[in-house]
Every structure is written in structure tokens, then in C-alpha cells.
Amino acid sequence: MADQEVLLGRMTRREVREALARGWFQTAIVATGSIEQHLEHLAMDYDISAATWVAEQAARRLYPQVVVAVPVSVGISEHHMLHPGTLTAKPGSWLAVLFDAVESLVRHGVRNVLILNGHGGNEAPVGGILRQWQLYFHLRNPEASVEFHSYWDLSRAEAEQICDTEVPGHATEYETSMALALFPEKVRHDALDNQREQQQLLATAEKGALLAEAAVAQTVAHLEAMIAGAHREEIERGIAEEVFPPE
Numbered sequence: 389m390a391d392q393e394v395l396l397g398r399m400t401r402r403e404v405r406e407a408l409a410r411g412w413f414q415t416a417i418v419a420t421g422s423i424e425q426h427l428e429h430l431a432m433d434y435d436i437s438a439a440t441w442v443a444e445q446a447a448r449r450l451y452p453q454v455v456v457a458v459p460v461s462v463g464i465s466e467h468h469m470l471h472p473g474t475l476t477a478k479p480g481s482w483l484a485v486l487f488d489a490v491e492s493l494v495r496h497g498v499r500n501v502l503i504l505n506g507h508g509g510n511e512a513p514v515g516g517i518l519r520q521w522q523l524y525f526h527l528r529n530p531e532a533s534v535e536f537h538s539y540w541d542l543s544r545a546e547a548e549q550i551c552d553t554e555v556p557g558h559a560t561e562y563e564t565s566m567a568l569a570l571f572p573e574k575v576r577h578d579a580l581d582n583q584r585e586q587q588q589l590l591a592t593a594e595k596g597a598l599l600a601e602a603a604v605a606q607t608v609a610h611l612e613a614m615i616a617g618a619h620r621e622e623i624e625r626g627i628a629e630e631v632f633p634p635e
């Protein structure tokens with residue numbers, strides 16, 4: 389296996405099998421995002437690229453505890469469909485694939501799954517169903533835990549210190565700064581310079597580097613807490629309030 393490979397899709401079945409047999413990769417990050425318009429200056433795949441980047445960096449810092457899966461690159465983006473090129477999944481279709489990917493990981497023995505999201509339109513649909521998913525997995529395997537967070541929420545306190553405008557916004561200061569630092573090839577400077585008096589003009593690569601580091605560091609901290617079982621009690625309490633016990 390390539391040194392410190394953490395992306396599931398790049399590994400062979402032998403590499404995955406042997407890693408799991410060694411007790412590695414007991415925790416997984418499932419990255420979610422979107423392929424959608426990001427104004428005139430930023431590439432369509434920013435959201436899924438950013439979530440995947442944060443997930444990969446965090447997993448590398450915790451190697452070999454955490455593996456990263458990216459089962460779907462599109463998101464729930466009906467509100468961007470007036471812009472050609474946007475791809476959108478219906479909430480039911482998208483949630484079905486996401487759930488099935490999480491369940492696949494759990495069936496292979498992964499204990500903790502963090503769905504690390506990079507697109508705002510995915511938040512409400514997952515938020516509406518997450519407790520049901522936690523219940524489902526808990527009743528089948530009390531060791532399994534599933535959480536969902538957007539990467540900017542895990543690092544919101546730092547991000548709001550670094551940015552003058554809304555976090556995360558949409559292709560504005562926060563996301564454009566991240567892109568300038570991580571994927572400069574995704575930013576069209578001519579289009580950016582033409583957008584006078586817009587929030588994205590506040591974006592800099594320097595801010596992006598700070599935002600990216602905060603996102604990775606807070607994702608690592610969150611994963612460490614998950615691995616230590618620190619969130620388990622809270623999830624179990626929520627579950628206990630909803631389950632009808634046997635007579």
C-alpha cells in the first residue's frame with residue numbers, strides 16, 4: 389500500500405482486508421458535498437473536493453485509525469439548478485445511497501462513521517433522519533456509532549475569527565479562500581476580479597490556509613472524541629428516549 393493511504397477507493401481488497409485484520413480503520417469518514425454552480429469564479433466541484441480534502445488530511449493525522457470513503461460526489465442542489473452544469477439528487481435517492489454506503493462500512497466491521505459534509509443543501513435532509521439511522525445501527529450493533537457534521541461547523545469558532553463575512557456562505561470569502569489555498573486551479577481570477585463589492589473579494593490564500601488547518605484540526609479532535617467513545621453516551625441517551633422497549 390502507498391505510504392499512509394487513507395482513501396478506500398485507492399486501495400485493493402487485499403490492502404483493506406489486511407488493514408481491518410490488523411485492527412486499523414475502525415473509524416471511517418464518509419465525505420459528502422456537491423457538484424453545483426459556485427458563482428462565476430469557482431469550479432463546480434469545490435464542495436466535494438473540500439470535504440474530501442479535509443477528510444483525507446484528518447485521516448492521515450490519525451493513521452492508521454481512520455479510512456475515508458467518497459461514495460457520492462453530487463449532492464442535494466435543486467436550488468442551484470437554474471445554473472447549467474449543476475447536478476442534483478432528489479433527497480430520497482441521495483439519502484438512500486448515503487445510508488447504504490454507511491451500512492456497508494458497518495457490515496465490514498467499522499465501528500464509528502463520521503459523515504463529513506461540504507454542502508449546505510445536504511444538512512437539513514440528513515438532520516431530519518440522523519436519529520433514525522443512529523437507532524437502526526444501535527439496535528443491530530451497540531458498538532456502531534454514526535455522526536454527521538459539516539466541516540465548517542466543527543471549526544466555526546476559528547473560521548468566524550478568520551473571516552469578516554458569513555461562514556461558510558456560498559463561493560464567497562470562506563470557500564474562495566479555502567480554494568485559493570487548496571485548489572488554486574479551481575479559481576478564475578479574471579471572473580473574481582470582475583465581481584466588485586462582493587464578499588468573495590475578501591478571499592485570500594492566507595486566510596484559506598488558516599481555515600483549512602482549523603478544519604483539519606477540529607475534524608481530528610472530533611474523530612479522537614468519537615474513537616474514545618466520548619459521544620456514545622449522548623447518542624445512547626437520545627436513542628433511549630425514542631425506543632419503545634419490549635413489554
Ligand SMILES: [Zn+2]
Pocket residue numbers: 426434435506507558559563
Ligand atoms: Zn460550496
